[in-house]
Amino acid sequence: MTLATKEPTAHKLRLLTVSNRGPKEFHRDEKGDVTAVPGQGGLSTALSVAASLYPATWLSSPLTAIDREIADGTIAPACADGASHFVSTGPRAYELYYGCFANEVLWFLQHGMAWPEELTAEKRREAWTEGYAAVNSAFAAKIVEELDTGAYRAVMFHDYHFYWAPLLVRRQRPDVFMQHFVHIPWPEAGEWDRLEPDIVVSICEGLLANDSLVFQTPASVRTFLATCERFLTDAEVDLDSGTVVHGGRRTRVWANGISVDPAELSEAAASQEFSRYRFMLRGEPHQRAIVRVDRLDPTKNVLAGFQAYAYLLEQHPELHEKVYFLSLLVPTKSDIEIYRRHQDEARALAESINQRFGNRHWKPIQLYFEHNRVQALAAMSLYDVLLVNPVADGMNLVAKEGPMLNSHDGVLVLSRTAGAHTELGCGTISIDPHDVAGTTAALYEALMMPPAERRDRAARIRDKVRSHDLRDWFRTLLSDIEAHTPITDAGEPSQLAETSAA
Incomplete structure (x- = not known):
């Protein structure tokens, strides 16, 4: 169903959007001035449209040389784009996180394809511990730092790069509302038997630290719920309502397919x-x-x-x-x-x-x-x-x-x-x-x-x-956030314990 167009609300609270690639990349033009160009890929396009509908700040990895200068403070963020904040990690950690765990382990597993022969169990463990978990920890620390400014209504995670971060944030800021949209398919539960069980448990627990977990299709919702049943022995999974209760919290799992503008x-x-x-x-x-x-x-x-x-x-x-x-x-x-x-x-x-x-x-x-x-x-x-x-x-x-x-x-x-x-x-x-x-x-x-x-x-x-176009997709996500973070007379989100707790 197409929702009515909403203008951004009058209050000053923003969304804190987290994705590996932001909506913009920064370069220098022929004159040496810092310029912003749209990021590559459908996610960057989606985030750019989202920016026109609701005020947001993005946390992402620095991908260009100028991005990295902004991240390390060589260029003041205000000189580039105050809405884009970068989280720097060491080159080895980033390569293990992005090149190995995200784009070999997770990408091929979630698309039902064989791993490269060189991706051994030892390499997967190293990529998880020293790469994926380390970078997710760095992002979680930055998210907590941003939340403590009081400027944000909710956190919106995007995709398979940040399955672990929501749990790290939840442990430090238990009342924040977090929503996670997973852009890639979630495979059948048995597919996850290929990966070390404790890592699968960590992935599921990380995602269930969100209040709202959103997939592209109802099929991915079903397979995620089945994965929780298979690997989390203490989880209460309700297939009919699409909810999982784990660790004293209830997570709603639902579908909202992305589209084009x-x-x-x-x-x-x-x-x-x-x-x-x-x-x-x-x-x-x-x-x-x-x-x-x-x-x-x-x-x-x-x-x-x-x-x-x-x-x-x-x-x-x-x-x-x-x-x-x-x-x-x-x-x-x-x-x-x-x-x-x-x-x-x-x-x-x-x-x-x-x-x-x-x-x-x-x-x-x-x-x-x-x-x-x-x-x-x-x-x-x-x-x-x-x-x-x-x-x-x-x-x-x-x-x-x-x-x-x-x-x-x-x-x-x-x-x-x-x-x-x-x-x-x-x-x-x-x-x-x-x-x-x-x-x-x-x-x-x-x-x-x-x-x-x-x-x-x-x-x-x-x-x-x-x-159901791209704007409808984002408005549906935004409606979910607004429904669970009503703004008080003081202009702050109300407490969420009653909507998130079991």
């Missing part, structure tokens, strides 16, 4: 830069475009998508020179070996398909390997078929952005394991991401679909996206 997409589509990229990327008048836009991450299943396309060209030679695959891949986490190997494999496979099927006049796969958001949006406006085939995904915003931008009544081919399928499945061709032959058949079905059916499916998806 149609107004932001429309503004981008009206720009000259968008038009220029659209002109550059378009095919010949007789050609149909299959498009994918993804971070080049193993969970996005890029290799299987290329293989399905190769089978399509093999099985249907009549499509040669009549279809092209426009693939815009964003490099990600390139400092982690398994991601670098995957990027090399994707490039090599695309080149081999081009060599096998292409000719002087036709390049079957047009590969772009860069971070260029406007170019990616322009590509999505051109698709006849949009392929979104992740092994698993918390939501996948490309599946929502594409239909809002597309002008061809394009068909969305979407993995059932993407969170977006929960909302958009009524208008998609649904696939099993592991079934390459099935993906090939879906691509062909989409290319051959009659125009009337294409229009109908595209319209259904757009209606779904409009019914």
